[in-house]
């Protein structure tokens with residue numbers, strides 16, 4: 281159900297200071313940061329869906345987000361595990377000490393609607409066109425703005441190279457306490473088999489104990505094609521629950537197909553989605569971790585940087601803001617080159633059935649190196665350390681992968697919305 285107090289449908293004509301198109305993770309966080317850190321800024325979020333944030337569960341290691349930036353998400357009701365997390369591989373089982381956090385999109389929506397002024401959010405409102413002077417809605421209404429930020433979803437591009445991470449997760453209400461106290465971030469002791477006899481794939485199960493009798497189980501595999509067989513993944517989740525003796529009812533479900541970027545021409549990919557004078561943010565703007573596809577640390581950092589810039593420079597033009605985001609995106613792309621190289625190692629140097637060994641090798645390394653990797657802040661010694669030791673891939677293939685430009689990304693990823701359950705508004 282839509283909170284009608286937030287959907288006015290009768291916008292006024294004075295230009296908004298900022299219009300954010302797409303109230304997903306990035307757009308919602310920018311709105312929150314503007315509200316808190318740029319007082320007086322008249323912003324508006326235009327979101328096509330019935331809720332902010334769509335239907336996701338976003339998780340992260342606490343160390344992914346610098347301490348001074350955590351306040352932006354601390355007001356949300358989060359699931360949290362301070363006692364670390366487990367990983368399981370065929371020859372390695374380990375508990376790492378890093379705290380883990382998770383945020384359900386229903387809570388993201390609830391908290392933002394409670395904190396943002398009622399006239400700052402337009403739900404169920406689709407933008408048809410964006411330009412440097414405002415936004416034209418699908419019903420033809422024109423909304424003028426001094427600055428426009430495009431936070432619509434990621435758009436795949438043949439200018440980028442890589443593969444895909446395909447996953448489906450189910451939230452179970454168990455008949456009895458499940459007994460799990462820590463998240464299992466990767467249980468890769470499962471069969472390394474792609475659906476429908478498509479050979480082998482790196483596959484793992486991800487488990488979050490959301491309460492003593494609620495558990496979230498997600499089956500993930502790395503694939504060359506953005507295709508999902510939801511029934512196979514549901515069967516695997518059910519089998520995993522059964523194997524652990526967890527009986528219960530499925531009360532929620534999410535699915536995703538996320539890009540794993542291994543290379544490409546970032547300027548060319550950005551040019552396909554860029555609109556002159558309009559700032560690009562979120563996954564669409566390139567702000568994701570190439571190997572894990574996670575965006576939350578970058579979305580938080582961008583939201584705060586944008587809000588502080590607008591607060592400090594009220595005269596800032598839309599073109600200035602677009603240039604600011606573009607510079608940050610370029611810096612992010614340069615700073616994540618190492619992870620794209622690791623993606624190439626994964627997709628090209630390692631045979632599909634051996635990809636599990638690449639991760640097993642990685643998880644045997646020191647805990648704080650693993651933390652910096654997930655945060656996208658690996659140091660040079662970390663980078664060397666990850667690549668040294670007994671190589672999990674054949675050297676000639678590794679060398680070829682190192683100099684390869686990767687396989688172009690498929691530009692028609694499947695829409696995963698039909699696999700998600702309805703989000704209660």
Ligand SMILES: Cc1cc2nc3c(=O)[nH]c(=O)nc-3n(C[C@H](O)[C@H](O)[C@H](O)COP(=O)(O)OP(=O)(O)OC[C@H]3O[C@@H](n4cnc5c(N)ncnc54)[C@H](O)[C@@H]3O)c2cc1C
Nearest residue numbers: 302304305306328338339407432433536562563574575576
């Ligand atoms: C199921 C799933 C689980 C994920 N889990 C994690 C995780 O645990 N941790 C993590 O860091 N990342 C995770 N990710 C990856 C990534 O962080 C998310 O995809 C994240 O939501 C991306 O944020 P975004 O704001 O860029 O895009 P989105 O959240 O996709 O937001 C885009 C918004 O734009 C809206 N929109 C589209 N077109 C229009 C239009 N024309 N007019 C108005 N609005 C429009 C959409 O409705 C949507 O709300 C996950 C992704 C998925 C799919």
